[in-house]
Each structure stands twice: as structure tokens, then as C-alpha cells.
Amino acid sequence: MPLPSAIKDGGRAAAMKAVQRVQGDMHGIHYAVSIFFATAILWIIVHRMAKGNPIWAISSMVATSDPLMKQAVLFLRSRIINTLVGCAVGLFFIALGGERLIMLPLAMAVTVLLSSYVVRIQTMWRQAPISAAFVISAGLEYHSRKHGFIAGVGRMNEVLFGCLVGVAVAWLVSVLWPLPDPQPAQPPTTADGSQVTQSAAESAKPIS
Numbered sequence: 001m002p003l004p005s006a007i008k009d010g011g012r013a014a015a016m017k018a019v020q021r022v023q024g025d026m027h028g029i030h031y032a033v034s035i036f037f038a039t040a041i042l043w044i045i046v047h048r049m050a051k052g053n054p055i056w057a058i059s060s061m062v063a064t065s066d067p068l069m070k071q072a073v074l075f076l077r078s079r080i081i082n083t084l085v086g087c088a089v090g091l092f093f094i095a096l097g098g099e100r101l102i103m104l105p106l107a108m109a110v111t112v113l114l115s116s117y118v119v120r121i122q123t124m125w126r127q128a129p130i131s132a133a134f135v136i137s138a139g140l141e142y143h144s145r146k147h148g149f150i151a152g153v154g155r156m157n158e159v160l161f162g163c164l165v166g167v168a169v170a171w172l173v174s175v176l177w178p179l180p181d182p183q184p185a186q187p188p189t190t191a192d193g194s195q196v197t198q199s200a201a202e203s204a205k206p207i208s
Contacts, residue, residue, distance in 0.1 A: 027068075030179055034065050038169040042162060056134055056155055060162030061169075063127065069174040076167040078123035083163065085119055086111050086131025087156040093132075094139035094148050104136045131159055 038061045046054035064079050089111045097103035108129040115121070115128040138155040139148030 026179060030173065030177060031065065033177070034166075034170050034173045035062065037173070038065060038166050041169065042165055046158060046161070052154070052158065054158075057158040057162030057165070060159045061166035063124065064163045064166035065170045068179070069171055073167065075124060076163060078121050078125075079127055079163050080160065081119065081121055082115060082125055082128040083131045083156075083159055085114055086128040086133075087135050087152075087159065089114065089128075090132040090135030090139070091149060091152050091156070093136060094152050095145060101140065104133065104140070107132045107136050131156070134159060 039058055042054050042057045042061060046052045046057050060079070060083070064075050066075055089107050093103040093107040093110075097106075111129040111132040115125045119125070119128070135152040135155050138151040142148040142151055
């Protein structure tokens, strides 16, 4: 049974609107391409060549990558500083407690205090306790401080390597496929074309 023309026109209009939306904002596709290649690179290097678990490097890469290169560089600096803080605290607590489980909550609490009151980098500050947890969890797999410390250093290297690969791939994709910077939202205008200020817009809202 043939579909009514109204349904066909509605489906065609919806498809055209979806195509226009994708064409107008390519940041999602741009980010997906960066994630695809960065994940493939990390999987080959860490899993196939280094015979390690690439999940830690991939998680760091995802947090570092961004369709806009300026944002990626900002994230890279904040991510590396907070990651180094978390990794240093994690290695310190591994050296202190070895395989004792109480070291994990203590290390994360100390890392939060350092990030909040000493380092004070608000962008991606949560990566410090996350990195500490990554390092401590690697050390808990072993029953000696020496082997746990070595495993923690290896985990730290994987996290930092993921950061570098993420920003490197984001830079390469941005060079080969540059995207315009997002335009700031324009304030509403009146009938004569003049812009409406924020206070005027708020005063024009109906009182609920």
C-alpha cells in the first residue's frame, strides 16, 4: 500500500533537516575521527607491541582529545599536571604501604586535598585522584612493594602516553581537516534590529 504524500513529505523534510544539522556542525564527526585513529594507535602500540593493557592509555586519550585544538592544548596541560600529581601520590603510597588496601582511599583523599589547596588547577582536577587510583590499583595486584612500585610506574607511563597520543592525533586531524571556531551566541534583537540586553531580556520574561 503506497504511503500518503504527507508522510513522504514529512520524512523527506526530517531527512533534509538532519543532513543540514550535520553539515552545520561537524565537531562530532571530527571528534569521532580523532578518537578512531588515536584508539587504533594506542591499541597497536600498547597491546600488540608492548603486550600491555591499553585501557588506561585509551581512557587518558579520550579525556585529552578535543575537536578544537585550543581546547586540546588546554586539556593537555591540565591533564598532565593533575596526572603527575596523582601518579606521584600513588607511587608514594605504594612505597609506604605496599599491597595494603587502605592505601587506596588514603591516597585518593590526599590527592584531592593537594589538588584543591596546593595545585589549584580547576580544569580536569579530578584526574589527579583518578590517576592515583590507577597507579594504586596496579600496585595492589602484587604482594611486594618493589613489584607494585614497578607496576605503578608502568601504569603512569601508559596514562601519560595516552595524553600525548590524544593531543597529537587531535593536532594532526585539525591540520588535515580544520574546523572554524564556534561563534558566540548573539543576544536577541528587537524589531528595529537593536540588540536586547540581558537585563531587558530578563525583565521581559513573564512572572510565574
